[in-house]
Amino acid sequence: xxxxxxxxxASDEIRLLRFAPVDDLVAxxxxxxxxxxxxxxxxxxxxxxxxxxKGRSLSAKYSITLNSQLFEVxxxxxxxxxxxxxxxxxxxxLLWVDxxxxxxxxxxxxxxxxxxxxxxxxxxxxxxxxxxxxFSDEExxxxxxxxxxxxxxxxxGLSKHNGNMNAVAAQISPSNKDIYPEPGTDCYKGWLGIRxxxxxxxxxxxxxxxxxxxxxxxxxxxxxxHFDMVLLNxxxxxxxxxxxxxxxxxxxxxxxxxxxxxxSAFRDNGVCKYGDTLLxxxxxxxxxxxxxxxxxxxxxxxxxxxxxxxxIVPDYSRPLEEVYKDVVRFSLSRADSxxxxxxxxxxxxxxxxxxxxxxxxxxxxxxxxxxxxYIGPNPFCTKVLDGSWAYHACGSYTNHDAQIDGSKLIxxxxxxxxxxxxxxxxxxxxxSTAEVESWAPTTPDSIYHPTGQTMDEAFRITVLADMNVxxxxxxxxxxxxxxxxxxxxxxxxxxxxxNKMNVAxxxxxxxxxxxxxxxxxGLVPPTARVGDLLYxxxxxxxxxxxxxxxxxxxxxxxxxxxxxxxxxxxxxxSDVQLPQFEKVVLD
Numbered sequence: 001x002x003x004x005x006x007x008x009x010a011s012d013e014i015r016l017l018r019f020a021p022v023d024d025l026v027a028x029x030x031x032x033x034x035x036x037x038x039x040x041x042x043x044x045x046x047x048x049x050x051x052x053x054k055g056r057s058l059s060a061k062y063s064i065t066l067n068s069q070l071f072e073v074x075x076x077x078x079x080x081x082x083x084x085x086x087x088x089x090x091x092x093x094l095l096w097v098d099x100x101x102x103x104x105x106x107x108x109x110x111x112x113x114x115x116x117x118x119x120x121x122x123x124x125x126x127x128x129x130x131x132x133x134x135f136s137d138e139e140x141x142x143x144x145x146x147x148x149x150x151x152x153x154x155x156x157g158l159s160k161h162n163g164n165m166n167a168v169a170a171q172i173s174p175s176n177k178d179i180y181p182e183p184g185t186d187c188y189k190g191w192l193g194i195r196x197x198x199x200x201x202x203x204x205x206x207x208x209x210x211x212x213x214x215x216x217x218x219x220x221x222x223x224x225x226h227f228d229m230v231l232l233n234x235x236x237x238x239x240x241x242x243x244x245x246x247x248x249x250x251x252x253x254x255x256x257x258x259x260x261x262x263x264s265a266f267r268d269n270g271v272c273k274y275g276d277t278l279l280x281x282x283x284x285x286x287x288x289x290x291x292x293x294x295x296x297x298x299x300x301x302x303x304x305x306x307x308x309x310x311x312i313v314p315d316y317s318r319p320l321e322e323v324y325k326d327v328v329r330f331s332l333s334r335a336d337s338x339x340x341x342x343x344x345x346x347x348x349x350x351x352x353x354x355x356x357x358x359x360x361x362x363x364x365x366x367x368x369x370x371x372x373x374y375i376g377p378n379p380f381c382t383k384v385l386d387g388s389w390a391y392h393a394c395g396s397y398t399n400h401d402a403q404i405d406g407s408k409l410i411x412x413x414x415x416x417x418x419x420x421x422x423x424x425x426x427x428x429x430x431x432s433t434a435e436v437e438s439w440a441p442t443t444p445d446s447i448y449h450p451t452g453q454t455m456d457e458a459f460r461i462t463v464l465a466d467m468n469v470x471x472x473x474x475x476x477x478x479x480x481x482x483x484x485x486x487x488x489x490x491x492x493x494x495x496x497x498x499n500k501m502n503v504a505x506x507x508x509x510x511x512x513x514x515x516x517x518x519x520x521x522g523l524v525p526p527t528a529r530v531g532d533l534l535y536x537x538x539x540x541x542x543x544x545x546x547x548x549x550x551x552x553x554x555x556x557x558x559x560x561x562x563x564x565x566x567x568x569x570x571x572x573x574s575d576v577q578l579p580q581f582e583k584v585v586l587d
Contacts, residue, residue, distance in 0.1 A: 005029065005067040006103040011112055012122065015095040015101040016040050017066075025064035025081050029101070031093065040094040042124035043080060044211035046202050047099065047291055050076045051132035066100065073099065078288075080130040083223060093125055107316050114314045118302030121211045123311050123553045125220040129199045129208065134223040136193065142186050142191025144225045147176050151234040166492075169241055173488055179238065181249055188249075194235055195255050197222050203259035206288035206299040215267050229264075235265040247341075259562075277333060278304040279340060279379075286374045287540075292316065293321045296371040306334065324368050325404065332402050336381075337387070339400055339540040344369040346376030347527045348427070357504060366556040367409040367586040376526060379508040380465055382541050385472040391541040391561075395568030397581070400539025401438040408553070413544070416561070417520060417534040423513040425526040433471055433483050433505065434462055439513040441521075450520055450564030458563050463508045465561040470500050478505060520565065525558030532557055536570060539580055546584070553585040 009015065020026040030039065050056070053075075062078035063070045073081070075189075077099055077421060088095050102113045121127055134140035140401050153176070157168035176182045181191035197220075202208065212218045212229075220227045227235075239256025262284070267449045275284065281300040290296055298314045301307060311333075312326050331341035345367060364370055384390045392398075403410040444456035460477040468476045482498050483488075483505075490498065507523070514524045516534060524532075528545050533554075535544045541564065545557035571578065 001538075002201075003067055005071070006106070007031065009112070014096065014113065014116060016096055017100060018088055018094050019085050021089065025078075025085060027064060027095075028067055034119060035326055037123075038094055039092070039125045040096050040127050041088055041091065041128055042096045042121050042211065043098075043128050043130065044121070044208055045080050045130040046132075046200075047078055048076055048206055050079050050412055051200055051202075052135045054133070064100075065567070067275045070098070076130070076132060079133050080128075080221075083133075084128050084130065084221060087128075091125070096120055096124065106371045108266045110316050111343075114298060115309070116215070117207075122214045122216055124216045127142060127212055127214075129220040130214045130268050131197055131220060131222040132153065132192075134225065135196050137223065139189050139193030139196065140222050140225045141193075142190035143197060144227050144231070146179060146187060146190035147194065147227050147231040147235045151231055153179060153235050154237065162325055172238070172241055174242075180242070181252060183249065191249075191252050191255070195252060195433045196237070198235075198239075198255055198258075198260045201289070201453055203263055204287070204289045206285065206290040206295050208263065209266055209285060209288070210299060210302055211571055213263065217400050230379035233264050234259070236261055248490070255262050262287075274302055276303055276305040277568050278307050278327070278575070279337070281345065282327070282344065282369075282371060283379055286371065293320055293372045297323055297327055300433060318399070321368060323363055324364070324371060327371075328368060328409075329404060330405075332400065336387075336395075338398065339402070339537060339542075339544075340366065340379070341369065342540070342544065342556065343379030343382065343542065344371075345556060346370070346374075347525070347557070349526055357580060365407045365587050366386050376558075378506065379543060380507065380561060381467050381469045383472065386475065389541050390467060390472070390474060391566040392568050393536055393543050393562075393566050393570070394540050395536075395571040397536075397538040399584060400537070402539070407587050409586040411539075411584045411586070412581045413535045413537040413540075414579045414581050415533050416536055416543075416565070416579075417518045418544070419515040419524065419528060419530050419534070420517045421513045422524070422528060425510060425512050426508055433480060436478075436505070436508055437480055439463070448519075448521070448564070449517075450569075451511075459513075462513070462523060462551070462561065462563045464504050465507045465523055466563070466566070467507060468500065468504045469507060470503055476504065520562050522560050524560045528557055528560075533562065535584065537584065542566075546586070551587075553587045 009031065012034055013031050014037065015029045015031055016037065017027045018030050060075065061072060062075055063072045063404070065071070077097065085095070089406060090180070098355070103109045116230040153172065154168060157171060158165070161167035177185070177187065181185065181188040196309055218229055220228070220232065236256045239252065240261070242252070243256060275281070278300070281303055284295070285300060294316060297312070300313060301314070307330070311330050328341050331337045382390050401412060424435065426435050441459055444454060446455050448455050448458035457477065465477050465479050466474050466476060479501060481506065482494065483501060487495065510526055511523045512526055512528060514522050514528065516522070524545055533546045533548065535546050537544050542559040543562045545560050546554040548554055
């Protein structure tokens, strides 16, 4: 293919596709000033092969005619154009497609165009989200029909009950055969179609959160069928409702969980609902996927409310480690962030499937977060509802004075304790508490000397890290009796409390309980070991687990909650001579 079809773009220009009024995929590229572009539709899709290949040859090549030349495109994009270009012609619009409208062989152009991505999608006439060619035309058609019924039930219910969603939910039951998947019915086939559409890898893409959740209307397309965000939200709600009640075929119990739920919950009228700082976005969207691992950062820059354009500049020629270090540099530069970035560092367990499956081709320093995948615990909730710090383990020493020197992160800190014993890692479903309960102290009524509470109280506070992550407030302990009670024995208030406590208990997920040499209890990373050191770091809200190395430097293991010293208590003791802060080098 002749790349001369690409004329250089000015910094404020983009290219759009104008398709000829014929049946074939024939188009010309047109340059336009971004802020004065004619009406266009923006395509959101997955690069690579089609999700359902239906016997197509692995060696098959696909192309369109672009500026009178053959232009090779990937299989899934070719499918999308085949199905959607007729609709583009009908709407008398142009089309924007990243793989065609951006010269992918020109790194500098890619770096510039990525800065326009959010504007491109926000100001499109419409966004088409391409899920792929359907596995079953019948099931897909029935699926969109049922999705419309879901929306009618919810809309009418909200109108009848004055917006009371709990009252609406109480009226939704398996007796409604129009929406309940009874085996052997068209409704059941429709649910199968929903499951297939919701299982598409499209929903896992990092970029769709910028492309398909903005203010432009979005149409999700599967072959000739389509649905919008309203129907997506209705279907996610219905799937969640029937799954929670247990009144549904096991095939559909996860239909509304995972990527589609995250997509549905992410933004409301363009506003991020789960935080919009860079670190909040990177945490919420960490499980997303991208063909270029740099996009695990770059795809979310347009949302971050605390980021200016010069803070992190996209550069696809930059080594991956340096891109992820850019996030560390940015976070450390924020006066209110402290060492919050260190909570995003996770390490693979030696026996984990992730290590066997993925390996680690990038030998990052131990303090650099690897945003490519989610393999460990979520960061502790380090801010309460008003945005102030949740914990103050560093006491009044709130300035970190951190320095990055090549592969080393230099901090000031002091060793305060050491891990003496450690539990198993809680890897099970967060709604099964048996393993966490097995961590309970054998003498629950004895005194936990760091705070004067009972051992049982200290334990039950620790497994929540003294935090309700939903209300972002301190002062909480787990109630195992409530968690293990029968659902039909609970009042509505108790059921609500239990649901919130189950979410809060995720704090203990993929973590271990430890006891220290000084008799303290805490939650530590899954990779922590007996003998690892507990450090207070200047500017750090949490306690940090470090592992000494022969070189005199340290491996960073992760952040920890250690009950009784999370609010600077270590500096208030008069009976112990504290060590002085000293230089701590992580590599």
